[in-house]
Amino acid sequence: MVYSFYHITDVHYYSKRNFLCDWRNMPQPDTQVCIIKSEEAFKKALEIIEADQDTKTVIITGDLTNHGESYSHEEVRDILKAFTERGGNPFVYTDNHDYPYFSIYSFDENGEKIPAEHLPEDEVRQMYAPFGRDKAFDTFDDGTTYIAEILPGLYHIAMGYDTEDKDSLRSPYFSDELMAWVKEHTDRAREKGATVICSTHRPVVAPSPAYAVVGKGHSFPNGETSMKQLADMGVRLFFSGHSHIQCMKVIESENGNRIYSVQTSCLAAFPPKMRKITVDTDAGTADIRTIDIELPDLGMSFTEYSKKGFLGIIEEIPYNMEHDVEAFANTQGGVSLPKEFILKHPKTVMFLGKKLNGLTYAKVAKFSKKYHNMKKKDYEAVKDKKFVNLLLEMISNLYRGNAPYSPDTVEYKITMGSLEKIEKIMKCFRVDSKKLLGGYTLAEFIEPLLYNSGIDDDNAVVSLD
Ligand SMILES: [Fe+2]
Ligand SMILES: [Fe+2]
Structure with missing residues (x-):
């Protein structure tokens, strides 16, 4: 049948x-x-x-x-x-x-x-x-x-x-x-x-x-x-x-x-x-x-239109941190941070915003160089790309499934390498990521937002035997 x-x-x-x-x-x-x-x-x-x-x-x-x-x-x-x-x-x-x-x-x-x-x-x-x-x-x-x-x-x-x-x-x-x-x-x-x-x-x-x-x-x-x-x-x-x-x-x-x-x-x-x-x-x-x-009549696909509505505010966060702390406070940092706390520390917010916006792939690759096997020439073509855009994409990847950055991509290597380094630093300070992340390591938590290693999220022919 x-x-x-x-x-x-x-x-x-x-x-x-x-x-x-x-x-x-x-x-x-x-x-x-x-x-x-x-x-x-x-x-x-x-x-x-x-x-x-x-x-x-x-x-x-x-x-x-x-x-x-x-x-x-x-x-x-x-x-x-x-x-x-x-x-x-x-x-x-x-x-x-x-x-x-x-x-x-x-x-x-x-x-x-x-x-x-x-x-x-x-x-x-x-x-x-x-x-x-x-x-x-x-x-x-x-x-x-x-x-x-x-x-x-x-x-x-x-x-x-x-x-x-x-x-x-x-x-x-x-x-x-x-x-x-x-x-x-x-x-x-x-x-x-x-x-x-x-x-x-x-x-x-x-x-x-x-x-x-x-x-x-x-x-x-x-x-x-x-x-x-x-x-x-x-x-x-x-x-x-x-x-x-x-x-x-x-x-x-x-x-x-x-x-x-x-x-x-x-x-x-x-x-x-x-x-x-x-x-x-x-x-x-x-x-x-x-x-x-x-x-019809959206001027773009409904997928793009719905993504704009959903991520529009989140996408403004890095810019607002650096240039418009009040707007950043009004959106509560996108993660329900207390508005008063943000407004009390505008210089810190602006400093962090500047650092975040200034992060290029090259800088992240340098930070994690012990943890990936890439040479400078391997990421030369994308060295000036903004890392913050990859972070934002990872939020949308949570919803859309089939995250595209396989283990052979620069994006995967610099992100996972950085997480490995951060995990080591946290251990030095006796901070256990598994306790913070419900039993997951930083790598386990983030990897699915970069790459889908399991069954395709959209289309598959599966066996019923
Ligand atoms: Fe619902
Ligand atoms: Fe529901």
Whole structure:
């Protein structure tokens, strides 16, 4: 059998009815998600599916709206209804951004943020039931978890999770009862010769050490164990969102069973992507393809546009440190540094900014020369490039996946060499990087931002055996 379906996640739909002002001339109000273009991105994604002759089936793994605004939910529901009426076959569920857990805002006539209406959690779940849970043949617990036959012989288990910390919704986990329920269904499916795929909103395994540390509590602390259990149950594909990171990872159980964690980025944020998956049970393969969302009239690709919105402020940081300390303080240094602290030490900030901006590849190569095997001529062609630009690119590499600097590049050698030297210096001062970085060395933490040594994050044909 050959099954094709799509994966979309983190639609972050924001209704234009939330603007009492003219949104056409507004800068994107949210630095991470292009909320003004989220409607267009969602409609474009569904258009792509509707035009596909192979399949009209899509799983959408949560964060359907930006912050759970009533208008946004109503419109997403209407769009899904129309999509279904035209032959679309969606399987959706909601998650943290769909409930009133955040400050929910709209914009007044002057473009200032004002509180917006939101819907209660129960009502939200009920709204989307026709596009997911109502099509299930079994549910677990409160119905957040459901199993549906999304195509004849292909079962999708949408898995709900519990959280250790109920207040912050951090540290998600799958309960033993849920895993037992999943096992019952995978056993039955095997008897019938059916294929089972699973999904949940949050990343079960962290997409990178940087996410595991910075986004602590967002991915499953014991996710590897859960994934191995699912692999031993015969599940080979697992889909997630939430991190807004484009990533694929393979996890192998002690019994030699493999499962692929397929994490897709946000539909309306950098990088705006969706995936098409084709499972061929005779060949025992799954072909996972990424589709970039393109929108008209932006003067650039939607990928570039969304990157500008997201990294625009961060990209100004090195310049502001050196030349405009007040602007640097207003953006809190990009990493929530206290504004007062920055304004108290303007000369130090300017000095550090100047040093940072003056760092060339040649200077970094000189600093780390004992730790790489390059001669001056090896980096002559790029010696004047600014190192700070590489640092900024590494931030975007966290999200876009497939970081491009392989171990034979100058960028890789000078960065990793410098980290090795810094690690040695830290040891002299008895500072343990592993204690600071959640068990990772500096090299382990940074390397994935330079180079993807694992499975391709966008496209791969994986074995289901
Ligand atoms: Fe999200
Ligand atoms: Fe989320």
